[in-house]
Amino acid sequence: MSRREADVIIVGAGLSGLIAARTVLQAGLTPLVLEADERVGGRILTEDALPGVPVELGAQWIGDTHERMFALAAELGVETFPQYDEGETSYDLVGSGVLRENDFHARFGSELAELEKVLRLLDELAAEVPPEAPWLAPRAAAWDSITAGAWYDGQGLSPVARTLLEICTVGILAVPTVEVSLLHLLFTIQTCGVTSELFAESEGGAQTVRFVGGTGEIPKRLAALFTDHIVLNAPVLLIEHGTDRVTVHCRGGLVAEGRRVIVAISPTLAGRIMYDPPLPGVRDQLTQRLPNASAMKAFFIYDEPFWRADGLNGQLISDVGPARMSNDTCIPGDDHGVLLLFLEGEQARTFGRLPEEERRAAMTAELVRHFGERAARPEFYIDGEWSDRQWTRGCYNANCGPLVWTTFGHALAEPIGVIHWASTDTAIRWSAYMEGAVEAGERAAHAVIAELAG
Amino acid sequence: MSRREADVIIVGAGLSGLIAARTVLQAGLTPLVLEADERVGGRILTEDALPGVPVELGAQWIGDTHERMFALAAELGVETFPQYDEGETSYDLVGSGVLRENDFHARFGSELAELEKVLRLLDELAAEVPPEAPWLAPRAAAWDSITAGAWYDGQGLSPVARTLLEICTVGILAVPTVEVSLLHLLFTIQTCGVTSELFAESEGGAQTVRFVGGTGEIPKRLAALFTDHIVLNAPVLLIEHGTDRVTVHCRGGLVAEGRRVIVAISPTLAGRIMYDPPLPGVRDQLTQRLPNASAMKAFFIYDEPFWRADGLNGQLISDVGPARMSNDTCIPGDDHGVLLLFLEGEQARTFGRLPEEERRAAMTAELVRHFGERAARPEFYIDGEWSDRQWTRGCYNANCGPLVWTTFGHALAEPIGVIHWASTDTAIRWSAYMEGAVEAGERAAHAVIAELAG
Structure with missing residues (x-):
């Protein structure tokens, strides 16, 4: 058992928690970030599939209006590049058979x-x-x-x-x-x-810009600014809170004490922590009603982006196979062709539960139908399902069924005593996106800073 | 920190957990029940409102087909009595104004x-x-x-x-x-x-029989049979599980070791425990999607059941006030009149969050409209809202929104290695009732007993 002391304890080293920590630090206060996982980043997860070919199992893009993210990337020295978007999308909907975009639009x-x-x-x-x-x-x-x-x-x-x-x-x-x-x-x-x-197909939308070296560079470089203030492998079990005091107990024995806590994880995970005194019923029943969604990304890496020569943009839109959509996610300056398939909602739940060989075979068949036989021979394959990951338990974010917003919504971001809430799910602008994670982290940190100054 | 050892660790001393413990014990194995609260009973909670007038803030009735509950009550020596059901119900629906049952039916x-x-x-x-x-x-x-x-x-x-x-x-x-x-x-x-x-008004239904001394006699007498095997004030934080071994860590330092664990709490609460190794995504996303409902019961106790003399049965059905329904819940042999108002769903959420004086005033006004001025002068008032109770967090049970049953339902009662699931929410017959709690507790215990014998 060990003890740590800080002004502000932050639960979760996802983007929202890291931004909160940095904001607290810039205000001259001491943050301490407790991260359950062995890494920072949360729902941002870049894997080096092949040398020079990072793939994004989590958050990938930003859009033109994501001002906070552009500023953050510039500050951290992370370059951006535009999403490839030349050529036609391939469709197969309601029994149409495979049709190129122009033919689909005509029909x-x-x-x-x-x-x-x-x-x-x-x-x-x-x-x-x-x-x-x-x-x-x-x-x-x-x-x-x-x-x-x-x-x-x-x-x-x-x-x-x-x-x-x-x-x-x-x-x-x-x-x-x-x-x-x-x-x-x-x-x-x-x-x-x-x-x-x-929505997916529009220009100027939310999926237009990517990060050189991978999105994971953002949390990595951010965390590097204050490594001493981050503890990994520290899952929070219990938060004891008083009028100006908070004691956070982690598995493994670490006890962190401070004056405020910012819980910067998705609401469903925030609801799993034991609080003493217990939180009001309205907050508790809210977190029972904000399940994380079901998403999986799968990457097929080829020797080259052969679809481009055929005038295709690597996107498919289909109601036939395991993936409803795909994207060209090649890396500029690298020769490989990278196709990303999205399994979302029902597809993530059915195909995501199959053995890798089976789900991969189903995806391969779909790719071959849209992009030809070469799609059957990738050099490398990798996928990532989020509900199995203990410290995330579903992506992209929390969704509200009937009557949740009107009956419980006001409790989503409202602080309770010394406990404040962050995570993109609590954001007002671009909630569920990285942009929202930054907004929420800043908002929670500013509220805490104001309280501690007051 | 203290250690306890048993064959079967049971999380939760609600009816389902107690039944599981007794079943395990009867099979010659040692159970150990870990209860987070300072009492047994879970969603059964009898309070002595006045001397000789127990009221049920939780589960109250059984019905004619609840065979397991009749057998259990007989075995424990708890007598039953029929729900009072003479006279007319009072209606006020869709602007009808207050109407007695016969007039309502005629119109x-x-x-x-x-x-x-x-x-x-x-x-x-x-x-x-x-x-x-x-x-x-x-x-x-x-x-x-x-x-x-x-x-x-x-x-x-x-x-x-x-x-x-x-x-x-x-x-x-x-x-x-x-x-x-x-x-x-x-x-x-x-x-x-x-x-x-x-449904509420029918005869021979699920709300026809009550227990002498209060429903709380059932868990109390059951627990008294094996007090040494129950630990109160032991909230479970972490379950480590292996092929034939389970270690359960409680707040306060108690560590219980055994060969199997039966988690006998509602699914949403079961999802809050940390499991090592982590549970499969399908189970986790299920427990994110089984919120407990919103219910509150309020009791008005008078010097006598004055409504009976007016030919009323104490039931109201109304869409006007804070309560949609009420019941006569007098105690045989006691002179007091006891009216129970149900606040369920939306009403529990809105009125349940008001200060007691305000919600009580709203209920009183409704009672006066239906039962006359005497309803404004109770000797005693008590109510109980369940979402604020830390170890329950909502009643009566877990409800499934769209696609939960078809996409995740199979994971509700399916054991995962040495972990078994009970609680009425997992029952097949009379799920959400005490009868279901008994069924689920027996089912989980029998499965564990068979595994340990095999």
Whole structure:
């Protein structure tokens, strides 16, 4: 058993926790970050698949409006590069067979117009949702009583438009749309701006910029600034809290004492910590109702990006195989071709539970259908499912079913005595993204700093 | 720090855990029950409101088909008595104003016929759901993709019938019907038999028999049979598990070692324990998705049951005030009149969070409207909200939103190595009731006994 002392104890060395620690440090206070895992980064996880080919099992992109992330990257000396986006997407929807983008657009022009119309309607409705308090939206009660999926079903869409809408949305939420309320979907849109910034195919959206060396450079370099203030392999079991005092007990015997604690992990994980005195019922029942979503990323690495020569951009959109979407995630200056397949929601749950050989075979078959026989012969394969990871337990973020926002939402970020909450799930702008993690970490740190100065 | 050794460690001294312990003991093995709270009983909680007037803040009734509970009560020498059920119920629905049952039935005969028709349809659909595996129901995928509330809305019901249906259902689930899937509702019906056994007003249903001295006599007398095998104030933080070995770490330093562990607490609480090695993702994501419901019971105790002389049975059914339902819960042989108000789902969340004076005033006003001015002058008042209780965190039980049963349900009761699961939430028959707690405790114990004998 060992003891550590600091002004502010921070639970979790994901991006939000690291930002909180840095902000606290810059204010002249002492932070101590307790991380359960053997590494920093949380839902950011870069693996060196091959020499010079880092792949992102977790957070990967930023978008044009992610100002905090651009500033952070610049400060840390992490360069960025644009997502490759030349050529056509490959479609296979509702029995269409494999079609290139231009052919798909020619054949399903009216269906795409339907989709566009619903997205505009979603934008209009989302504009009525205050991102800092979705429960105050004028129609919050009605929107929180219906699932997004049921609302979609009620829009009178053709099968192709409905399927595309589902794929777009699951690509963001990583759960089927019947698992979230319409209000949650509208909050998700509003926190990011408009659907065109959010959904997969749009330009200028949230998935346009990547980091040289991998996203993992961000938490790594950030943590390097204050290594002495971070303890790894320190899962928090118990937080005792008083009027101006907090004692945090970790597995293995470490006891950290301070004046404030910032819990910078996803709400469902925050709900697992034992608190003494216990937290109010409303906070507890909230964390029972914020399950993490289900997502898996799989990377196929080839000797070259052969699809580019065929005029393809490496993206597929399909309702046939295990992956609803893919991306070209090659590394500039490296010759390899890297295809990323997304397994999200239902696909993550079914294929993610299969033995690696089986899920890989299913993905390979899908890639071959869209990109040809060469897709069957990767040099390297790697995938990562997040629900099995003990200190994450699901990605990308927490999703709210019916009535969660309106009944419990106000307790999401509200401090309780000396306990403050961070993690991207608590952000107001770009919640669920790295940008939101930074915002939430700064917000919690500033609140703590103000309290300790006051 | 102290060490204890037993064959089977049991987490939780609720009814399910106590039954598991007794079953293990009867098989010649040694159990050790670790209870976080300072008392046994879990969701059973009898308080002596006045001398000779025990009230049930938790589980209260059993029904005619609860064979295990009748046998257990007989064995423990706990007598039973029938729920008082003479006189008329008082209604106030959809602006009807207060109406006695006969007047209500005369005025809303066709609406009650509508309700009856939907209940028969629910019974028919529920009969297709295998209670041991709801996900195998022929139409499970469709039924798990729609909320019970949306399905209700689609039945073309009049406002009175729809409101009554909501009140009946929330009286069982303790959450609004838009929070659960239709499949979960059908499972709930099927686990109990048919709607007429389940819903509030029916005779021969689940709320017909009470225990002399209070329901708390059951866990109290059960625990007294093996006091040496129970440790109170021992919240479990960590379970280390191997092929034939389990080490359970409690707050305060107690370490219990054994060959098997039965976790006999609600799934959401079971998910908060740290497991080493970590549990599979499917189990973890399941426990993220089984929130406990929201329920509160409030008791008004008068010098006599004055409503009886007015030909009323003490029941109200209303969509006006804080309570949707009430009951006469007098004690035979005692002169006091005891009225129980149920605050369930939305009402528990809104009124349950108000200061006691405010929620009590709102309830008093409702009682006066239905039972007259004498209702304003109770001798004693007591209420109990469950989400604030650290070792329960919501009642009556776990509820499944869309896609939980079909995607994660198989992991609910499935043992993981040396870890077995009990609690009424895992029962097949009368899940969520005391009867289910006994079934689940016996099932888990028998599985463990068989493994240790084999």
